[in-house]
Amino acid sequence: MTNSRLANIPGIGLDQMGNAADALASGTMLRLENLDTDLPPPQEATEATKAAVGTDAANSYLPFLGMHALREAAARRVSATAGVDYVPDEQCIVSAGGLSGILNALLAILEPGDEVIITDPAYAGLINRIYLAGGVPKLVPLIIEDRRWRLDIDALRDAVTEKTRAVLTMSPSMPSGIVHTQEEWDEIVAVVRKTDAHVLHDAAMERILFTDTSVIHPASLDGMADRVITVGSVSKEYRMIG
Numbered sequence: 001m002t003n004s005r006l007a008n009i010p011g012i013g014l015d016q017m018g019n020a021a022d023a024l025a026s027g028t029m030l031r032l033e034n035l036d037t038d039l040p041p042p043q044e045a046t047e048a049t050k051a052a053v054g055t056d057a058a059n060s061y062l063p064f065l066g067m068h069a070l071r072e073a074a075a076r077r078v079s080a081t082a083g084v085d086y087v088p089d090e091q092c093i094v095s096a097g098g099l100s101g102i103l104n105a106l107l108a109i110l111e112p113g114d115e116v117i118i119t120d121p122a123y124a125g126l127i128n129r130i131y132l133a134g135g136v137p138k139l140v141p142l143i144i145e146d147r148r149w150r151l152d153i154d155a156l157r158d159a160v161t162e163k164t165r166a167v168l169t170m171s172p173s174m175p176s177g178i179v180h181t182q183e184e185w186d187e188i189v190a191v192v193r194k195t196d197a198h199v200l201h202d203a204a205m206e207r208i209l210f211t212d213t214s215v216i217h218p219a220s221l222d223g224m225a226d227r228v229i230t231v232g233s234v235s236k237e238y239r240m241i242g
Contacts, residue, residue: 066094082219098233106133149178
């Protein structure tokens with residue numbers, strides 16, 4: 001018997017692609033199935049990880065909300081990007097990875113049947129977590145304009161219903177790489193205000209930009225600081241996958 005929450009959640013095939021690549025044993029293959037890179041993590045991160053193994057304070061369930069120093073650092077990081085003064089003791093928690101943070105937030109804001117607007121294409125892991133939380137993904141297509149992905153504004157407006165509870169954003173996004181423009185953010189904000197919803201912002205790749213475009217954080221937009229839930233991760237920007 002299949003659990004109803006798992007009915008719409010297929011496997012993403014990542015392990016199959018990885019196994020197929022391993023079997024080829026090719027030194028000339030550019031592998032993208034797991035965001036692998038030949039760039040090492042920062043030396044400071046490697047040394048701190050090794051030191052933590054032998055640190056008694058790191059071998060504990062507590063504190064449940066995350067180590068205070070880490071929460072302070074995360075709050076400073078998001079505050080600097082968004083221009084919002086976040087208080088770590090009241091507005092920041094640490095989760096076991098970015099996707100766990102996404103799922104936690106969805107569980108907190110959704111009732112079964114509530115709708116979450118998300119782009120198409122989007123990372124399958126995000127869509128799966130909407131289903132796990134009892135939500136319904138409302139897919140808004142990306143379109144090609146001037147050889148770049150752009151958000152279909154008309155489709156975004158049409159996706160809005162009385163059940164809209166969140167817009168799940170990622171910029172740059174995986175797998176498309178879209179970086180939302182100011183116009184697109186303005187339209188997303190209009191949807192959120194109209195529906196009294198939240199922006200759930202996956203900021204895992206926020207600073208991985210290949211243009212001179214400045215980072216636009218949705219919490220920096222007028223009146224959005226209390227409507228944006230930011231979920232960040234060190235895995236992508238600091239090359240610490242898994």
